[in-house]
Amino acid sequence: xxxxxxxxxxxxxxxxxxxxxxxxxxxxxxxxxxxxxxxxxxxxxxxxxxxxxxxxxxxxxxxxxxxxxxxxxxxxxxxxxxxxxxxxxxxxxxxxxxxxxxxxxxxxxxxxxxxxxxxxxxxxxxxxxxxxxxxxxxxxxxxxxxxxxxxxxxxxxxxxxxxxxxxxxxxxxxxxxxxxxxxxxxxxxxxxxxxxxxxxxxxxxxxxxxxxxxxxxxxxxxxxxxxxxxxxxxxxxxxxxxxxxxxxxxxxxxxxxxxxxxxxxxxxxxxxxxxxxxxxxxxxxxxxxxxxxxxxxxxxxxxxxxxxxxxxxxxxxxxxxxxxxxxxxxxxxxxxxxxxxxx
Numbered sequence: 349x350x351x352x353x354x355x356x357x358x359x360x361x362x363x364x365x366x367x368x369x370x371x372x373x374x375x376x377x378x379x380x381x382x383x384x385x386x387x388x389x390x391x392x393x394x395x396x397x398x399x400x401x402x403x404x405x406x407x408x409x410x411x412x413x414x415x416x417x418x419x420x421x422x423x424x425x426x427x428x429x430x431x432x433x434x435x436x437x438x439x440x441x442x443x444x445x446x447x448x449x450x451x452x453x454x455x456x457x458x459x460x461x462x463x464x465x466x467x468x469x470x471x472x473x474x475x476x477x478x479x480x481x482x483x484x485x486x487x488x489x490x491x492x493x494x495x496x497x498x499x500x501x502x503x504x505x506x507x508x509x510x511x512x513x514x515x516x517x518x519x520x521x522x523x524x525x526x527x528x529x530x531x532x533x534x535x536x537x538x539x540x541x542x543x544x545x546x547x548x549x550x551x552x553x554x555x556x557x558x559x560x561x562x563x564x565x566x567x568x569x570x571x572x573x574x575x576x577x578x579x580x581x582x583x584x585x586x587x588x589x590x591x592x593x594x595x596x597x598x599x600x601x602x603x604x605x606x607x608x609x610x611x612x613x614x615x616x617x618x619x620x621x622x623x624x625x626x627x628x629x630x631x632x633x634x635x636x637x638x639x640x641x642x643x644x645x646x647x648x649x650x651x652x653x654x655x656x657x658x659x660x661x662x663x664x665x666x667x668x669x670x671x672x673x674x675x676x677x678x679x680x681x682x683x684x685x686x687x688x689x690x691x
Contacts (some may be wrong), residue, residue, distance in 0.1 A: 351390070352384070352392060353392050353395065353396060354425075354527065354625070355380060355381065356376065356380075356389060356392045356393065356396065357396055357401060357402070357413075357417070357420075357421070357425075358421070358425055359371065359376055359379050359380070359539070360372050360376070360393070360396075360402060360411055360412065360413060361418065361421045361425075362414045363375075364381075364412045364413055364666055365666045365668060365669070366668075368664075368666050369408045369412075370404065370405055370410030370412040371411060371412070372409055372410035372411075372661065373374075373386040373387075373389040373390045373410075374386050375392060375410075375653075376389050377389060381521050390573055393411045394464075396411070397411065398423060400414055400416045400417070401413065401414060401416060401417035402414065402417055402418060404469060415629050415630040415632070415665065418629050418630075418642075418665060419629050419632070422627055422629070422669055423567055426669055426670055426673075426678075427670065428669075428670060428673045428674050429674060430460075430674055430678070431671075431674045431675045431678045435463050435675055435678075436678060437459075438459050438462075438463060439456065439459060439675070439678060439679050439682055440682065441459075442456040442459050443454040443456070443682055443683075443686050445505055448501065448502045448503075449473065449500075449503070449687070449690075450472055450502070452683075452686065453470050453472050453579055453657075453683070454470075454579055454581075455581075456470065456659075456679065457469075457470040457579045457580075457581040458581045458582070460561065460581070460582075460659070460661065460675070460676075460679055461581045461582025461585055461661070462582070464582075464585075464661045464663070464667075464668075464671070464672045464675060464676075465582075465585045465588065465663070465676055466541070466582060466585055466586070466661040466662055466663030466667065466672070467580060467581065467582045467583050467585060467586055467602075467606065467661070467662050467663065468580070468581045468582050468659075468660070468661055469578065469579070469580055469612060469616065469643075469645070469658075469659070469660040469661070469662060470577075470578070470579040470580075470581075470614055470657070470658075470659050470660075471577055471578055471579075471616040471617065471657045471659075472577045472579065472656045472657055473577075473650070473656035473657045473687070474536075474656070475564060475667070477498040477499045477500040477502065477533070477534070477568075478498065478499045478531075478532050478533060478534055479496060479497070479498060479499070479530045479531055479533055479534070479535065479538060480497045480498055480499045480531065481495075481497040481527060481531070482494065482495070482496060482497070482523060482526045482527050482530055482564075483495040483497070484510075484519050484522065484523050484524060484560070484564060485492060486510075486516070486519065487507070488507055488583050489512070490510070490512065491507055491508075491509060492507070492508055492509075492510045492519070492561065492564075493505055493506070493507055493508075494506045494508060494564045494567055494568065496535070496568065500690070506567040506568065507561060507567070508563050508567035510559070510560050510563055511555075511559035511560060511563065513556060514556045514557075514559070514560055515556075518554070518556050518557045518560060519560060521553070521557045522553075522557050522560035522561045522564065523566070525549065525553065525557070525561055526561060526564065526565075529541070529545045538565070538568070539565070539568065542561075542565045546558060546561060546562070562687060577613055577657075578609045578612055578613045578616075580606055580609075580612075583606065585663070586603075586663060586664075587620060588601055595664075598640050598641070598664070602636060602662070605635065605636050606662075608635075611635060612635065614636045616645060616657075616658040616660065617658070620686055624646060624677070625642075625644060625645070625646045625673050625676055625677045625680075626645055626646070627642065627643070627644050627669065627673070628642060628643040629642045629665055630642065630665050636662065640664065640665055641663060641665065642663060642664065642665045642667050642669075642670070643660055643661070643662045644660060644661050644662075644667065644672050644673055645658055645659065645660030645676065646658065646659055646660070646676050646677055646678050646679075646680035647662075647680065648680040648681070648683045648684040649684045649687070649688075650684070650687045650688065651687060651688040651689075651690070652675070656687070657683075658680075659679050659683065660676065660679045661675075
């Protein structure tokens with residue numbers, strides 16, 4: 349691609365990312381660094397269209413980038429710097445070292461969606477901290493609360509239905525049993541050994557106590573699961589630039605996709621293949637391909653430099669990549685720094 353073609357291509361893409369509208373040759377003549385006729389620009393645009401980098405919507409004589417064109421722009425032309433100071437301050441303000449990891453990530457996710465005007469996706473770390481204590485709290489005859497206290501100070505609560513007829517002494521016995529076999533183990537380790545432990549101690553537990561243990565552990569199955577690890581904020585931002593019926597249909601499809609939390613969590617885990625920001629444009633991302641969306645995502649690491657989660661922003665393919673990429677990268681680095689400080 350010669351210098352003139354490159355400039356025409358760059359101007360068309362930048363205009364599209366800014367306005368969402370195709371750019372015509374007459375308009376483009378006003379933005380070129382050197383005087384060029386509209387006829388010459390039309391010829392260049394036609395060549396770029398033959399290369400699959402631009403196309404022309406049915407309703408306009410102007411040109412806009414294809415997915416291939418956007419990929420070429422992102423990989424070969426886009427210049428990415430650091431987030432502006434205001435964005436850095438807002439992100440840093442969410443990193444309260446005294447808050448739980450989940451609480452910090454929840455606030456950060458809201459800030460990220462506000463800064464980027466897209467929907468933020470944050471995959472929280474799996475519960476890897478050992479269990480420090482388990483407690484049952486009776487709420488009513490048919491409801492109880494299981495409280496999980498982890499060694500890192502995080503606390504999770506789950507409401508469950510205990511067996512009818514259970515007594516306070518049986519609840520204490522169930523709690524004592526769970527603490528004996530659960531303390532020092534991770535939640536995943538407890539889940540994988542609980543059936544064996546119940547069988548091993550079946551003679552020491554009556555029917556209702558066993559039922560309490562099983563009911564309490566059953567509700568723990570969802571604690572830290574993929575559905576709960578994924579934090580999604582800023583869905584309403586996706587409606588801001590949906591001006592046509594086609595745009596609204598794409599947003600509707602994307603809203604449906606965002607409900608598939610387990611699939612999204614599994615997809616985000618694939619980002620641990622390497623460091624740094626990855627950009628998926630349109631059909632490159634099979635999970636959101638029908639909605640014509642782009643995803644900017646970066647993994648983050650713990651103190652052992654192990655990838656434990658991911659942070660991303662999703663929106664239309666005309667995302668402001670130059671602004672969003674450094675924000676996502678900076679946020680992932682800040683989260684990793686907090687996790688490293690906590691050890």
